[in-house]
Amino acid sequence: MKTGMNSVLYMIVSNIAILSCLVPFLMLLSRKMRQVTTFRVLGVFWLLNGLIHFSDIYFFLSFKDSKLDQLLNYYTLLDTPLALLIFACASWGRHRRTLLLSIFLFAVLEVVIIGWKGYETVSGFIFTGFGVFVVIVYSIIALVQYMRKMEYTSFENSMIFIYVAMLFAYGSFLIISLFLHIRGNTPGNSRDSYLLYYISMLISAVITSLGLWSYGLRRHPRMAHSSSSS
Numbered sequence: 001m002k003t004g005m006n007s008v009l010y011m012i013v014s015n016i017a018i019l020s021c022l023v024p025f026l027m028l029l030s031r032k033m034r035q036v037t038t039f040r041v042l043g044v045f046w047l048l049n050g051l052i053h054f055s056d057i058y059f060f061l062s063f064k065d066s067k068l069d070q071l072l073n074y075y076t077l078l079d080t081p082l083a084l085l086i087f088a089c090a091s092w093g094r095h096r097r098t099l100l101l102s103i104f105l106f107a108v109l110e111v112v113i114i115g116w117k118g119y120e121t122v123s124g125f126i127f128t129g130f131g132v133f134v135v136i137v138y139s140i141i142a143l144v145q146y147m148r149k150m151e152y153t154s155f156e157n158s159m160i161f162i163y164v165a166m167l168f169a170y171g172s173f174l175i176i177s178l179f180l181h182i183r184g185n186t187p188g189n190s191r192d193s194y195l196l197y198y199i200s201m202l203i204s205a206v207i208t209s210l211g212l213w214s215y216g217l218r219r220h221p222r223m224a225h226s227s228s229s230s
Contacts, residue, residue, distance in 0.1 A: 010195050014056050017202035021050030023209045030216055036155065038089040039212060042162065045082045046205060048075055076124050077110055080131030083166060087138050090159050095145075102134065129177075132170045139167035154215055161211025165204040172200035 024039075025047040033039045052075045055064045081103050088099035110127060117123045142163040146156065180193045 010191060010198075011058060013195060013202065014053070014198040015058055017198040017205065018050050018053045018057055020202050020205040020209070021046045021053075023205060024212055025050075027209065027212045027216070032216060033212060036215075038086060038155075038159070039215075041082065041086050041089055042208070042212075045086060046208065048078065048082070049201070051075075074119065076127050077119075080106055080127070080134060083131075083135045083170075084138065086162070086166075087142060090142075090155075090162075095141075099138065102138075106131070106134065132174050135166060135170045136174070139163050139170070143167070158211045158215035161207050161214065165207035165211070168207065169200060169204035172204075173197065176200070 023046075025043040028034050028040060028043045033043075054060050084099055084103045084106070088096050088103065091099060109130070113123045113126055143160070146152070146160050146163070149156070176193050176196050179196075180190065
C-alpha cells in the first residue's frame, strides 16, 4: 500500500514539475517578454528541461528508454552553457566577457573529454558535476552583485528571482546527488532522490515564472540595462 501511494505521489509531482517547466517558455507569448533576449534564452532553457523528462509524463511512458528518450540525454552537453548564457545576456562589461569566456572554455572541455572518452557515464558525470559547481558559483556572484546595488531596474528585480531559482535548482541537485551517493543507489533511494529532484524542479520553475510575471506587471518602459540585454 505504501509503495503504491509513493508511486502515485511520484507520478503526480513529476508530471506537475515537468509541465511547470513549460510555463516560462509559454510566457514568451507576451510581446514584452520576447523583446528581452535573456528571457528568450531562459524560456528555451526551461522548455528543454521539460522535454528531456517528457517520458516521465504519464501519457508518454511508452517512450521510456526509446531512441528518442536516449537522444534527449545528450542535453547534458547544453545544460551548463545555456545556464551561463542566461547569466551572460543579463550582464554587461567585464562580467559578461568572463561569462562568455567560461562558456567557451566549458565547450572546449566537453569536446576534449568526448574526444578522449566518448559520451559515456563518466564523461556525463564530469559535465554535470563541474557544470553544477560553475552555475552555483555564478548564481552566488549574481546575487552578491545585486545586493551591492542601491537602485534596481524592473529587469534586475525580475532577474533576482531567476538567480535564486538557478541557485536552488543546482544546489538541490548537488545535495540530492550527495544523498544518493552516501545512501547507495538502491531502487528505493533512487525513487526518493528522483522525487526530491522533481520537487526542486517544480519550486525552481515556479520561482522563475514569478520573476517573469513580476516583470510583465511593470507598465513603464524597460530601463537602459534591460534594453542592453535584448
